[in-house]
Amino acid sequence: MTRIVVVGNGMAGARLVSEVRARDEHARLTVFGAETWQPYNRVLLSNVVAGTMQPDQVRLLDPSWYADHGVTAMLGVEVTAVDRETQAVITATGRREPYDVLVLATGSRAVVPPVPGxxxxxxxxxxxxxxxxxxxxxxxxxxxxxxxxxxxxxxxxxxxxxxxxxxxxxxxxxxxxxxxxxxxxxxxxxxxxxxxxxxxxxxxxxxxxxxxxxxxxxxxxxxxxxxxxxGVRPVTDLARDAGLHVERGIVVDDEMRTDDPSVFAIGECAEHRGTVYGLVAPAWEQAAVVADLVTGTDKTARYRGSRLVTRLKAKSVELAAMGETHLTEDEAEVVRFSHRAAGTYRKLVIRDGRLVGAILLGETAAVGTLTQLFDRGAPLPGDRAGLLFPGLPASAAVADSPVRMPDAAKVCQCNNVTKGQIRACWESGARDVAAVAAATRATTGCGGCRDAVEGIVGWLCEQEGVPV
The missing domain is CATH 3.50.50.60 (FAD/NAD(P)-binding domain)
Structure with missing residues (x-):
């Protein structure tokens, strides 16, 4: 029985544990979390500050989940050392936990400026x-x-x-x-x-x-x-003290493996091809790759990097930014529109006929379309104005409307959920957003896709005459 130890019980570590258990019912799983809380969605903490969500609403796993799935969870227990020779982690209390596979998901810590007070x-x-x-x-x-x-x-x-x-x-x-x-x-x-x-x-x-x-x-x-x-800084002390290769983050290859083949790193502490990702979607993609590898489900699984879409989650502020937003007209084709009084700014950065960057500030129906085009690297239509203003007659072939949206269109960036997957689980009986979320995990990351999921579910119900 493979002994898998996960250090870190945040969004990356918790996701890995659930991904592993979904693939292997028998692997011996132990997870250490320095925080005493059950794993929670850090992305949604701003909603807790705003008062639109309560702390128990940002929880990722139910408290009973560990026992129900045979996972040993050591909450509020800090791992202070990794003994790679004997393959064991050591906690602050002196406990030694042996491993066959170790996954470091230690995340980041807040940067505190060195100023008096x-x-x-x-x-x-x-x-x-x-x-x-x-x-x-x-x-x-x-x-x-x-x-x-x-x-x-x-x-x-x-x-x-x-x-x-x-x-x-x-x-x-x-x-x-x-x-x-x-x-x-x-x-x-x-x-x-x-x-x-x-x-x-x-x-x-x-x-x-x-x-x-x-x-x-x-x-x-x-x-x-x-x-x-x-800002934040990757937590790499444990890996560095263990003699692993650390630069800005813990350096990993396409298998998310460190220079020790039995040790992996995922999430905000990991550095892949020179990049440390600070968003949830890459961490969850990395967790799926490691789960495939350590359970033997897919030995060819590899992480190739992520195309990032940043969304601001602040009430009454609509903002999405993706890709190479700082390129100038000398470096790429740039299409932009600014209306300061209305709080609107839209910018497209296009290279070789494909969208490589975009900024969308203020309410715009173009977000879904442009996110799809960016994520897929699809050729753009010749009408650039139609991309910024989807209501114009000659707008893009990829549409926000569920009627015209292809099944391959990615709706939930965090969990890599397509319209086709939402349609399939709806046809299997998931008739509201909560049921779709339970089946696909759509809306459980940053929450930015909730309106789109609601629109698709509502459209499917309307097409089939099912009460919404």
Whole structure:
């Protein structure tokens, strides 16, 4: 019986455990999680801050799942060392757990800037962090969020939705500079301003005070609550101490295997072909590959990298960014439309007749179409305006309408679920979104595909005369 030990019980580790058990009922599975919580969906923590979801609603596995599936779960137990010679992991209490296969899914930790008073702030990374933020927000008169990336914007919008005046401070010249160009960052900042979030870019925080933060130059921004969302760093200490190859992350090959053939790494701690992925979809794709390999289900399984689509999950802010968004007209064909007053910005980056990047800010019916075209690398129609404005007569052949959407179109990016799979499980009796989610896992990642899934299910019910 193969002994599989998983270190890390977050979104990657928990997914691996469930994938392995789905393929092999007899493998001996042990998972260690440093947090005492059952595994939860970290992507949805901004909804907890905003108050639109409760902590128990972001849980990935039911508490009874482990016992029901014969998995030994060691929650709140930190693994401090890997003994590769004897093939065992060692915990902080001295327990030794032998393995035949070890999977490192240690994730990332929040980056805390080295400024005086950093201990007065709350990082935004874990469920415990969320609870600390909510406790402080209850008595706060104002908040500062440091960091204008994805998490920082979601945290700021969530706190503003609770009625707190919020100032968002960002070091770079515009928000989400990794995913957005300067114009998109400006439009996003103006949109946030209308929602109660004051944004300031190009500022340096020099100290965190009891009553706010001090900026370079001496200015003080007052706040009772300071939240840090300054990025994350892969947790690689365990692998490095064990002598494994570590660069920015734990280096793995296409099998997600480290330079020790019995040790794998997946998720935010893993570096594949020079890239460390910080989104859920790649982690879940990697978990499926490792599960196939370690159970022998598919010995040819390989991970070839992921085409990333970033979605902002903030109420009243619609944003999707994908691929190479920073290319200029000298490097590619660029089609764009900006309407700052309406909070709308759309940009397509096209190379060799194919979509290699896009930014879609503000409500647009083009998101589904463009995501499909980007994911499939399909040739684009000649009418570029029709891609940005699907209502025009000559719009793209791939459509958002369930009627014209091909069965191969990917609806849920996180779980790689197509329209055809949704149709198949509907025909098998899954007649609402909850049933489809249970059968396919669609909507259980970032949640961005929920409207599309609802639309497909509703359309199928309407076609067959089934009550919705």
């Amino acid at each position: 950093a201990e007065r702030a709350v990082a935004f990374r874990t469920l415990d962090d969320c609870r600390a933020i909510l406790r402080a927000a209850g008595a706060a008169r104002g908040a500062v969020v440091v960091g204008g990336g994805l998490l920082g914007i979601e945290a700021a919008r969530g706190l503003a939705g609770r009625g707190l005046p919020v100032t968002l401070l960002h070091l770079a010249g515009h928000l989400m500079e990794r995913q957005l160009d300067a114009e998109a960052g400006l439009v996003l900042g103006q949109t946030l301003d209308t929602l109660g979030v004051r944004t300031r870019t190009g500022v340096v925080v020099e100290e965190i005070l009891d009553d706010g933060v001090r900026l370079a130059g001496g200015e003080t921004v007052e706040a009772d609550l300071v939240v840090l969302a300054c």
